[in-house]
Amino acid sequence: MSFMQPSPVKYACSCGILNPINKLFFCRHCPKLRCGFCVCHEIESHFCSNCLENIPSSEARHKKNCCANCFDCPCCQHTLSARAATVPIVRKPEEPKDGESATEATPSPKPSAMPTTKKMYYLSCLSCRWTTRDVGIPDQGVATGTWPDKECLYQVRFNTLMEYYQSLVLQEKQEKQEFLRRKTPKQHKFPSLTDRTGLTVSLIRRQIGWSDKSIPKTKPINIAAAEASAEVEALPEAIFTQPINLRNITTVAQRHSQPADQPEAVSKLYPQRRSLWIKRSLRCRQCEHNLIKPEYHPTSIKYRIQLFASYHVPEVVMVRCEQPLQSGQANAIFLKFTNPTMYDMTISVLDVAPQDAQISPDALLQACRIKEEAITSSPLLKTTGITLARQNSIREVKREVRELANATIVPLEGPFVLNQRDDSKEFDEDVQAPTEEPKFIVWRKGNKVLIRLDFTPAAELQSGNAVTLGFYMQYTYVNTVSNTPDKKEPTTHALYSRIFIEAGEIANAKAN
Amino acid sequence: MEIPDTYYSKDEYVETASGNKVSRHTVLCGSQNIVLNGKVIVQSGAIIRGDLANVRTGRYCVISKNSVIRPPYKQFSKGIAFFPMHIGDHVYIGDGAVVSAANVGSFVYIGKDAIIGRRCTLKDCCVIEDGAVLPPETTVSSYMRYTAKGTIEGGQGNPYFVPAAMQDEMVNYTKSFYEHFVRTPAPAS
Numbered sequence: 079m080s081f082m083q084p085s086p087v088k089y090a091c092s093c094g095i096l097n098p099i100n101k102l103f104f105c106r107h108c109p110k111l112r113c114g115f116c117v118c119h120e121i122e123s124h125f126c127s128n129c130l131e132n133i134p135s136s137e138a139r140h141k142k143n144c145c146a147n148c149f150d151c152p153c154c155q156h157t158l159s160a161r162a163a164t165v166p167i168v169r170k171p172e173e174p175k176d177g178e179s180a181t182e183a184t185p186s187p188k189p190s191a192m193p194t195t196k197k198m199y200y201l202s203c204l205s206c207r208w209t210t211r212d213v214g215i216p217d218q219g220v221a222t223g224t225w226p227d228k229e230c231l232y233q234v235r236f237n238t239l240m241e242y243y244q245s246l247v248l249q250e251k252q253e254k255q256e257f258l259r260r261k262t263p264k265q266h267k268f269p270s271l272t273d274r275t276g277l278t279v280s281l282i283r284r285q286i287g288w289s290d291k292s293i294p295k296t297k298p299i300n301i302a303a304a305e306a307s308a309e310v311e312a313l314p315e316a317i318f319t320q321p322i323n324l325r326n327i328t329t330v331a332q333r334h335s336q337p338a339d340q341p342e343a344v345s346k347l348y349p350q351r352r353s354l355w356i357k358r359s360l361r362c363r364q365c366e367h368n369l370i371k372p373e374y375h376p377t378s379i380k381y382r383i384q385l386f387a388s389y390h391v392p393e394v395v396m397v398r399c400e401q402p403l404q405s406g407q408a409n410a411i412f413l414k415f416t417n418p419t420m421y422d423m424t425i426s427v428l429d430v431a432p433q434d435a436q437i438s439p440d441a442l443l444q445a446c447r448i449k450e451e452a453i454t455s456s457p458l459l460k461t462t463g464i465t466l467a468r469q470n471s472i473r474e475v476k477r478e479v480r481e482l483a484n485a486t487i488v489p490l491e492g493p494f495v496l497n498q499r500d501d502s503k504e505f506d507e508d509v510q511a512p513t514e515e516p517k518f519i520v521w522r523k524g525n526k527v528l529i530r531l532d533f534t535p536a537a538e539l540q541s542g543n544a545v546t547l548g549f550y551m552q553y554t555y556v557n558t559v560s561n562t563p564d565k566k567e568p569t570t571h572a573l574y575s576r577i578f579i580e581a582g583e584i585a586n587a588k589a590n
Numbered sequence: 591m592e593i594p595d596t597y598y599s600k601d602e603y604v605e606t607a608s609g610n611k612v613s614r615h616t617v618l619c620g621s622q623n624i625v626l627n628g629k630v631i632v633q634s635g636a637i638i639r640g641d642l643a644n645v646r647t648g649r650y651c652v653i654s655k656n657s658v659i660r661p662p663y664k665q666f667s668k669g670i671a672f673f674p675m676h677i678g679d680h681v682y683i684g685d686g687a688v689v690s691a692a693n694v695g696s697f698v699y700i701g702k703d704a705i706i707g708r709r710c711t712l713k714d715c716c717v718i719e720d721g722a723v724l725p726p727e728t729t730v731s732s733y734m735r736y737t738a739k740g741t742i743e744g745g746q747g748n749p750y751f752v753p754a755a756m757q758d759e760m761v762n763y764t765k766s767f768y769e770h771f772v773r774t775p776a777p778a779s
Contacts, residue, residue, distance in 0.1 A: 082699065082717070100753040114749030122747060127731040130713070156740070159727045164667070204707070205725035205740070355731070358747030370754055372746040379697070379714045379732050379746070379757060386755045397592045414592065 090576035102387035103369040105362040118361040124354045125376035144351035147222040151203035152347035158201040160221040165198045228348045230338040242301045402585035406537035417496040417525040421556040426493035428550040483548030488532040499525040541584045548578045597774040643672040648679030650764040658688045662708040680764045697760035715756040
């Protein structure tokens, strides 16, 4: 059984989506489970996945999110690699015999009498054997950096359009600001020097010798609108008479990978610059704290902030089921609980939601408010004059977890304690004193406990139906971060999460 | 899901002082050039071509059944040369995989029947899907998944492809694989 397979144990995220624990995060400030769906994804850094070079975001934008050195094969979209070939350079007035235009590209300034060889580079795909020589691109003297870009036919048009729309956006923004300023009521009776409008103000300002404050309005440049024409060129004669050779015609994927000209013939394929990849940082939407923040460097695998659920929430692993599953017959499942934190946990397995387990809404509000204040007090935002109360992208919408369970569990008689994690225990001799344990605990070692949970699959299940059992796991969580500066000691929360386990399928009745 | 115990017979496997468990039914060519850095499992049918160049693996690697570890070569104008191959810690190489990479980082998962072409570079924490074929000289960077279709997907911080805690996942997986790879208990006499 590989860990790449989907896990039978799923946790319900606070947004209501079921996920295995390795796809969940735990916001310590909320404190709640978060999944990839209910967090904010942000770009941390751009890099090229082939040459592993970090590219700053401004440069990435300038280069249209493409790597300067790496190319993709236009034929199979794999990465091209530079190949070296030695080409004889004949210093004679006539063209070299092999017809390679390579020597033309780099003519040597001083002619020498004896023939020399020179290393020339071409790009080759090691996946589909496509090379730049196939389409007649001249070889280059340097391996990287000198490959010319194919100029798009409509580049000039695109640039003017882009300029136009950028200035349009700017104009609209200015108009909106003007409108807002007019709408807001005057705070003072008397005109202030910093006011922007009003004849008196401009008079006073002029008397003092200050410049007029009004910014000249930007006017979008005029562009010629595109014209549609009904006249289409007639198809060439050859298309009706010549048989089509599909080997010379590009596929849809090949055309899409070259969107500027979308060539029809294989001979028009051209190496495409490789698009950049990003590292993401994830942010809790509710309190805007980072959940994960990778390190900047492309080869680094570390995180500056990592709030994985598996570091904070007890992990439940399904070990095995006692007997083949029969509908309506009592069965038992063995579950291994692991405590990943440095504090002891008290865990109870319940079949109904605990009432007092919810974190008080006041504390949550406070956490959010602190964060908002931090944002509003930043000087950058103040100067730009953006509406300061930053909108959280989504206020928490409590979604009900779909009732998946089709088995009834027998809740454990009482809570049990899960010892703290201690990495040094791994090397200790196992001399744990046998203590009085509840009956359901099968085995205990370090921070791990194996429990036996009785359950009964629903009676109406047919053979072959999947049996899912669900329960609430309530656990105590010691939060070491505190939102208020005066309180230093860690606080203990009683949290719970819903867990669903796919125990397996109902066995064939005949097997009994 | 807990990894079930895998049992091996005492005659089949050799256990070294550093905890390596190497099957006798393997082809280890040039064994003086093969360094297994401890707690490595080499299962039956695996081939490691140490005669071509040095092969080094880190700790807690799993080299599954019928896989082939073959140092990469490069063609020069005057013949070919083989390069040493380095495999990091906590690397899982699936059944029947052929690995000819120049470098395999740590915490890498290579699925079964995957073929890694010569001089590929697999960075730390990447995943090669079952049955994927990597053309020569491919780079798979960290937290990327190379699919059987031949595309690369994922990236660090993307929660949908390679788990964000790939490092811990691989450490847990390879360690528990080692712990659950146990000798068949002697029959009670």
